[in-house]
Amino acid sequence: MRLEHLYLAGVAAVLPEVVETERAVKEGLLDPAVREASGIVSVAVAGEVPAPDLAAEAAAAAVRRSGRRPEEFAALLHSGAHFQGPDGWSPQHYVLRKALDVPIPALEVRQGCLGMLASLELAAYRLAADPARPAVLLTAADNFGTPMVDRWRASGLFLLADGAAAAVVTRDGGFARVLAVGSLSNPEMEEFNRGGEVLFPPPVTVGRPLNLEARRQYWRDQWAQGVLPPMGNLGELVADVAARTLAEAGVAMEQVRRVVHIGFSKGPLTDTFLDPLGIDADRGVWEFTRRTGHAGAVDPFSGLQYLLETGQVEAGDHVMLIGAAPGAEVTCAVLEITGDQGTS
Known part of the structure; x- marks a missing residue:
């Protein structure tokens, strides 16, 4: 949009x-x-x-x-x-x-x-x-x-x-103009994030802790038994929504100075965000997220604040904010830095 x-x-x-x-x-x-x-x-x-x-x-x-x-x-x-x-x-x-x-x-x-x-x-x-x-x-x-x-x-x-x-x-x-923002989902991947968990009673209500890795292992085991896991690729969603949002903003990927992504570990970050966007870690915020971890919904704006306070973006620069969540869904925003924000 x-x-x-x-x-x-x-x-x-x-x-x-x-x-x-x-x-x-x-x-x-x-x-x-x-x-x-x-x-x-x-x-x-x-x-x-x-x-x-x-x-x-x-x-x-x-x-x-x-x-x-x-x-x-x-x-x-x-x-x-x-x-x-x-x-x-x-x-x-x-x-x-x-x-x-x-x-x-x-x-x-x-x-x-x-x-x-x-x-x-x-x-x-x-x-x-x-x-x-x-x-x-x-x-x-x-x-x-x-x-x-x-x-x-x-x-x-x-x-x-x-x-x-x-x-x-x-x-x-x-201090920044939001040129475009948009989301894209692949609801068929919902089942991948659910794994073998029941819907009722909700697992947390019976004392079962969050274990996303166990859900991924469920589908590895199913695949080993010949049952195909849900089809879909999060990296493809990242590439698609980024391309669409850039086009709406009238900005080429080459014009984006920095990309603020969520705090995935190195391999998943590369596979899901860096490679699909065609950038290296230095153009993202890996030097920041590798020192903080993944703070849920906080990451895109804490990463932007990091770039601002360290002087790594300035007026005239374009910045992409991009993240993903179960569903699967990806949201992307393209900004143009127009000046300095207050420091109080």
């Missing part, structure tokens, strides 16, 4: 202290061969800090940097891939109270690791449909340090990290 008047006016990320993967190996948490293959040197770990508190901290910083007043916001869209607090509770309104404290709609976008990028697309629709207020606040946060997740072994694609990010999206100016 090509956009004419959509901007980022402020972004912020909150990433806690990291735990080195070498230490995780010494403590028996991580297999040394997995560490070596992953290329990940450290993972952000928040301890007992609740995810919504991380989100509120990031939100406050993004709002300050944007220079926007609370009464200018039309909505808050909050995302998380893991549990945020008590069952039946509303973390998005907690973040809203802490960050803005205004009586606007606050929605939770349950789109897994795509939550914040999907929220950017939803914000574009909201701001186009309702001219009353010019801004929407996006937040995302996770703390995976619960008994229901083993961050070191839950998936062979990544090591799970904690953190938060926030972005102020406006239709009347900012």
Whole structure:
């Protein structure tokens, strides 16, 4: 979807202290061969800090940097891939109270690791449909340090990290213009992410922890028995949605200075994002994500904040934000940096 008047006016990320993967190996948490293959040197770990508190901290910083007043916001869209607090509770309104404290709609976008990028697309629709207020606040946060997740072994694609990010999206100016944003899914791959899990009762309600790697192994075992796994390739979705979004933005891939991707381990990152996009790791943000791990929906905007604060992009540069989630679905946004954001 090509956009004419959509901007980022402020972004912020909150990433806690990291735990080195070498230490995780010494403590028996991580297999040394997995560490070596992953290329990940450290993972952000928040301890007992609740995810919504991380989100509120990031939100406050993004709002300050944007220079926007609370009464200018039309909505808050909050995302998380893991549990945020008590069952039946509303973390998005907690973040809203802490960050803005205004009586606007606050929605939770349950789109897994795509939550914040999907929220950017939803914000574009909201701001186009309702001219009353010019801004929407996006937040995302996770703390995976619960008994229901083993961050070191839950998936062979990544090591799970904690953190938060926030972005102020406006239709009347900012430090980056959003030229286009769009999503593409392959619902036939839904079964691949489900594996052999039952739908009811939901496994977590009977004390079964998250184990994405076991679901992948289920399909390896099925294939060995002659049962074909669901067909689909996430890398093909990445290439397709990137090509479409670039065309809508009127930007060639050669003009994109940096690509902000999610924090996959080295092999899956190369296969799913770098090779399909035709770029090397230096043009992505591997030097950042290999030191943080995969922080769910936080990655695209924490990666953008990293590029901004280290001065690796400047006015006139084009930046691609791209991520993926179970479904399978990919969302891509193409930005043009137009100036500096605030630093408060």
